[in-house]
Amino acid sequence: xxxxxxxxxxxxxxxxxxxxxxxxxxxxxxxxxxxxxxxxxxxxxxxxxxxxxxxxxxxxxxxxxxxxxxxxxxxxxxxxxxxxxxxxxxxxxxxxxxxxxxxxxxxxxxxxxxxxxxxxxxxxxxxxxxxxxxxxxxxxxxxxxxxxxxxxxxxxxxxxxxxxxxxxxxxxxxxxxxxxxxxxxxxxxxxxxxxxxxxxxxxxxxxxxxxxxxxxxxxxxxxxxxxxxxxxxxxxxxxxxxxxxxxxxxxxxxxxxxxxxxxxxxxxxxxxxxxxxxxxxxxx
Numbered sequence: 001x002x003x004x005x006x007x008x009x010x011x012x013x014x015x016x017x018x019x020x021x022x023x024x025x026x027x028x029x030x031x032x033x034x035x036x037x038x039x040x041x042x043x044x045x046x047x048x049x050x051x052x053x054x055x056x057x058x059x060x061x062x063x064x065x066x067x068x069x070x071x072x073x074x075x076x077x078x079x080x081x082x083x084x085x086x087x088x089x090x091x092x093x094x095x096x097x098x099x100x101x102x103x104x105x106x107x108x109x110x111x112x113x114x115x116x117x118x119x120x121x122x123x124x125x126x127x128x129x130x131x132x133x134x135x136x137x138x139x140x141x142x143x144x145x146x147x148x149x150x151x152x153x154x155x156x157x158x159x160x161x162x163x164x165x166x167x168x169x170x171x172x173x174x175x176x177x178x179x180x181x182x183x184x185x186x187x188x189x190x191x192x193x194x195x196x197x198x199x200x201x202x203x204x205x206x207x208x209x210x211x212x213x214x215x216x217x218x219x220x221x222x223x224x225x226x227x228x229x230x231x232x233x234x235x236x237x238x239x240x241x242x243x244x245x246x247x248x249x250x251x252x253x254x255x256x257x258x259x260x261x262x263x264x265x266x267x268x269x270x271x272x273x274x275x276x277x278x279x280x281x282x283x284x
Contacts, residue, residue: 002038002039002042004035005035005036005038005039005042006039006068006071007068007072008021008025008032008035008036008039009035009036009039009047009048009061009064009068010065010068010069010071010072010136011024011025011032012032012036012048012055013047013048013055013057013061013064013065013068013135014065014069014132014135014136014137015137016054016055017053017054017055018032018033018055019053024137036048045060046058046060046061047060047061047064048061065135068136069134069135069136069267070136070269072136073136073267073269073270073273074269076091076136076139076270076273076275077270077272077273077274079091081274091117091118091275092117092118092119092120093110093114093117093118093119093120093139093140093275093278093279094120094122094137094138094139094140095107095119095120095121095122095138095139095140095141095142095279096121096122096123096124096128096129096132096133096138096140096141096142096143097121097122097123097129097141097142097143098123098124098125098126098129098141098142098143098144098195098196098262099123099142099221099238099240099241100121100123101240101241102142102157102240102262103121103142106142106264106279106282106283107119107121109282110278110279110282113278113281113282114278117275117278120138122137122138125191125192125194125195125196126143126144126145126194126195126196127145127194127195128194129141129142129143130143130145130147130149130152130265133152133265133266133267134149134151134152134267136267136270139266139270139273139275139276139279140264140265140266140276140279141264141265141266142157142262142263142264142265143196143262143263143265144196144197144238144260144261144262144263145196145263146261146263150268151267151268151269152265152266152267152268153265153266153267153268153271154263154264154265155263155264155265155280155283156261156262156263157261157262157263157264157283158261158262159259159260159261159262160238160239160240160259160260160262161238161239161252161253161257161259161260162197162200162201162204162236162237162238162239162253162257162259162260163236163237163238163239163242163250163251163252163253164178164183164234164235164236164250164251164252164253165228165234165235165236165237165242165248165249165250165251166228166234166235166248166249166251167228167229167231167247167248167249168246168247168248168249169231170231170234170249172186172234172251173249175251176251176252177251177252177253177254178234178251178252178253178254179253179254179255180204180205180208180210180253180255181208181210183205183210183212183234183236184205184210184211184212184213185213186213186214186233186234187212187213187214187215187216187232187233187234188201188212188214188215188216188233188234188236189215189216189218189224189227189228189232189233189234189235189236190202190215190216190217190218190224190235190236191217191218191219191220191221191224192217192218192219196260197236197237197238197260200257200258200260201236201257203258204255204257204258208255214233216232216233221237221241224236224237225243225245225248228248229245229247229248238260264279264280264283266279
């Protein structure tokens with residue numbers, strides 16, 4: 001078994017494309033493609049199928065990804081054990097978050113306590129970060145997705161409220177609060193599918209038997225802010241994600257909405273990792 005070929009497969013399967021995997025591994029795309037091709041040829045199997053610019057796992061590829069995720073998580077744990085024996089925390093912490101602001105406190109404490117560890121911060125929506133933790137491409141994640149998973153351990157960090165915000169010259173800018181029935185009469189600007197913020201506001205509207213007249217979907221919280229500044233509608237985000245911008249006005253919801261809970265998540269089989277233990281010590 002050639003571990004280089006196996007690692008190449010793991011990276012491509014995890015990132016969903018040869019381009020993204022090659023960039024993350026800092027190798028050329030042809031090199032990565034050849035390593036995966038050799039793995040498949042040497043074992044007479046098909047693990048990946050191209051689907052446009054991305055790749056899809058075959059049933060065998062899905063089973064192999066479960067194995068490689070455990071394998072390379074164990075590799076990181078072995079490195080951590082050896083580093084701990086030298087009483088020196090070294091290496092890299094790959095940290096995922098659904099909102100960078102939620103990770104700042106933890107990472108600041110971690111860096112102060114472990115100056116020898118480099119930090120790679122990856123952002124995305126909760127579904128994306130959750131998948132990265134499961135795949136082992138990040139050791140720890142902060143997400144607002146409470147859905148249980150047999151391979152994940154989650155620790156609640158805190159809660160925050162959903163808020164709406166408008167441009168300073170919007171008709172509702174003079175109000176301090178907004179009701180759901182008012183929200184749906186204006187264009188609603190929300191994140192993409194997979195965002196917990198989107199799921200939360202859609203659930204609240206559904207429970208109130210309300211439907212937005214118009215929805216504008218964006219792919220990031222920065223895009224939500226930009227769209228509101230452009231006057232395209234009302235944005236909805238978690239309160240901690242609101243940018244203090246003189247062009248924007250924050251509105252609290254008058255309706256009792258379920259707050260969002262942020263969780264620190266990691267693979268259960270990776271909880272003995274020295275770097276994961278160090279992160280857990282930073283959150284108490």
